Amino acid sequence: MQLATLSTYDNSLDLVSGNSFDLDITGITTVDCLTPGKILFIKDSKYLRPVEKLIGQQGKSLSTLKKMVLVIEQKLWEKNRDLLSASLGAILTSNAVELSLTKLSKPFYELYLQNLDLVSDGRQKGSAEIAPTAQVAPNTFIGDDVIIEDEVVIHAGSTIMSRATISKGTTIFPNVTIYPNVKIGERCRIHSGSVIGSDGFGYNFEQGEHKKIWHMGGVIIGNDVEIGAGTTIDGGTFSPTKIGDGCKLDNLVQVAHNCNLGKGVIMCGQAGLAGTVTLGDFTVLGGKAAVGPGFVIGQRCQIGGAAVVTRDWPDDSTLGGHPARPIKEWLRGVALIRKEALKKNNKDQ
Numbered sequence: 001m002q003l004a005t006l007s008t009y010d011n012s013l014d015l016v017s018g019n020s021f022d023l024d025i026t027g028i029t030t031v032d033c034l035t036p037g038k039i040l041f042i043k044d045s046k047y048l049r050p051v052e053k054l055i056g057q058q059g060k061s062l063s064t065l066k067k068m069v070l071v072i073e074q075k076l077w078e079k080n081r082d083l084l085s086a087s088l089g090a091i092l093t094s095n096a097v098e099l100s101l102t103k104l105s106k107p108f109y110e111l112y113l114q115n116l117d118l119v120s121d122g123r124q125k126g127s128a129e130i131a132p133t134a135q136v137a138p139n140t141f142i143g144d145d146v147i148i149e150d151e152v153v154i155h156a157g158s159t160i161m162s163r164a165t166i167s168k169g170t171t172i173f174p175n176v177t178i179y180p181n182v183k184i185g186e187r188c189r190i191h192s193g194s195v196i197g198s199d200g201f202g203y204n205f206e207q208g209e210h211k212k213i214w215h216m217g218g219v220i221i222g223n224d225v226e227i228g229a230g231t232t233i234d235g236g237t238f239s240p241t242k243i244g245d246g247c248k249l250d251n252l253v254q255v256a257h258n259c260n261l262g263k264g265v266i267m268c269g270q271a272g273l274a275g276t277v278t279l280g281d282f283t284v285l286g287g288k289a290a291v292g293p294g295f296v297i298g299q300r301c302q303i304g305g306a307a308v309v310t311r312d313w314p315d316d317s318t319l320g321g322h323p324a325r326p327i328k329e330w331l332r333g334v335a336l337i338r339k340e341a342l343k344k345n346n347k348d349q
Contacts, residue, residue, distance in 0.1 A: 001025050001107065003069060003090055006039075010094070010103040016077060018069075018090030025069055027108050027216070028101075030258070033239035036067035039104070043073050043097040048080065055087045065089075071104075073097050102204045102211045105237075109214035116162045116180055117144035143180070161197075167223075179235060181218035185245070188221060191229040196221070200234040200241075200257025200275060213237060215257060222246070228253060228269070244281070262299065280315065302327075 003023045007013055029038035031050040042048050054065055065088050074093045077084070084091060094100040122128025122144045130136065130148045137156040142148070146160050149168040154160065157175040164178045170188040178184070179197025190196070202213035217236025222245035227233070231249050234257040235241060241257055243249075246264040254272040255261070262281035267273075271285040274293035279285075283297055286305030291297065298315035308322040321330035 001111065006069075006092070006104065009107055010100050012096070013071065013092040013094055013100060014074075016091050016093050017081075017085040018088065023067075023069065023089050027112065028105065028238040029068070030217075030237070030239040032260075034064055034068065036064045038238075039069040039071060039108075041071045041097050041101045042076065045076060045079075048072075048076065051087075052083065055083060071097060071100055098204045099206055099211070102206070102213050105214040106212075109216055112216040118162055118180065120144045122146050122162075149186075155192075164197075173229075179218075181216075182221070182235070183218070183240075184221045185223035185225065187224050189226045191227060191231075191251070193230045194227050195232045196227075197235040198232065200237060202237060202257060202275070217241065217258070219243070222263075225249075231255075234275075250287075256293075268305070304330075 003025060024037060025039050026037045029035045029040050031040065031047050034040065034054065067089055069090045069092065070084065070088045071092045071094055074095050077091065077093045122142045125144060127144050128142050128146045131150040131152070133150045134148045134152040136142065136154045139156045140154050141159045143160055143162040143164065145163045147165040149166065151169045152166050154172040155174040158172050159177045160166065161178060162180045164180065165183045166172065167184060167186040169186050170184055172190050173192045175192050176190050177195045182197040197219045199215040202215065203210040204213065215235050215237050217238050218240045219233055219235050220240045221243045224246045225243055227249045228251035230251055231253040233241060233243065233255045236258045239258065241255065242260045244261050244263040244265065247261050249267045250269040252270045253267045256273055256275040258276040259273050260278045262279060264282040265279050266284040268285060268287040270288045272290045274291060276294045277291045278296040280297060280299030280301065282299060283301040285303045286307065288306045289303045291309040295309055296312045297309065298313060298317065300315060301313060301317045301319065303309060303324060304320035304327065307320050307324040309319065310323040313319065318327045319325060320327045
């Protein structure tokens with residue numbers, strides 16, 4: 001898609017830097033996965049910092065930016081025009097970046113779909129690569145361009161959609177659904193009823209309607225990961241949701257789009273992450289614990305059952321309550337409330 005075509009989907013965009021109307025744009029990217037030939041949306045100054053860092057570098061990083069298009073909030077552009085104007089292929093401003101992203105996600109999703117065959121059986125078509133030592137049960141759908149490596153076991157009723165990769169020694173139990181462009185590492189175990197790679201819950205409100213953000217980022221799962229029954233891991237918007245090596249997710253866990261789990265993370269039953277959450281290595285979430293959108297939890301943190309995290313927390317934090325706070329502080333608060341309640345109860349009697 002050429003730069004000049006963007007205005008046909010969103011006429012509110014204003015070209016403020018660059019004149020490369022013939023610049024070919026192949027998709028949408030994110031700050032953690034900057035890619036030449038793609039468009040980046042920035043609404044908040046904190047997401048501008050990785051771009052600023054790359055501008056300060058030379059060589060390959062800067063050449064990547066020269067082949068990118070940036071859509072940025074008007075006020076943010078005015079504050080950073082001197083830094084940005086000579087560094088990117090083209091810059092467009094928007095007074096509502098989230099709505100511009102919504103409008104442009106659909107045509108790029110349609111381009112993404114052109115390279116996927118979502119309904120053909122890869123074995124019948126001859127495009128699926130299945131290792132001789134893999135075991136695939138009857139009544140299993142294997143899509144176009146799927147790769148299944150040695151010693152993989154896939155049980156009946158599972159669906160492996162186009163361009164998914166399942167690495168050596170992984171077991172997929174009955175009735176699991178793997179969406180397109182999901183990569184699963186070695187020696188993983190994914191239990192019945194789990195869904196990996198479905199669209200994240202992303203919408204923006206405009207003129208009385210919830211407008212969909214179209215997702216095409218996929219999921220990357222590391223080695224030695226175990227995923228419990230009925231667990232869901234949403235695909236990223238434009239870059240992958242990532243589950244690190246050795247993570248263990250219990251039954252009925254929810255991981256939303258663009259989350260990034262480090263090594264050895266544990267999430268107990270019914271724990272949930274909103275979009276774009278980062279969990280550091282070996283952090284543990286108790287049952288029904290929840291983390292709000294965009295928050296960063298450090299390494300080796302412990303989050304008690306049913307706690308609700310509403311801010312970033314550093315390494316080695318131990319949290320409880322709603323809103324989550326250091327466990328000793330929370331327990332003192334609970335004890336004080338109980339003490340006052342008992343006093344009142346005794347007076348009433």
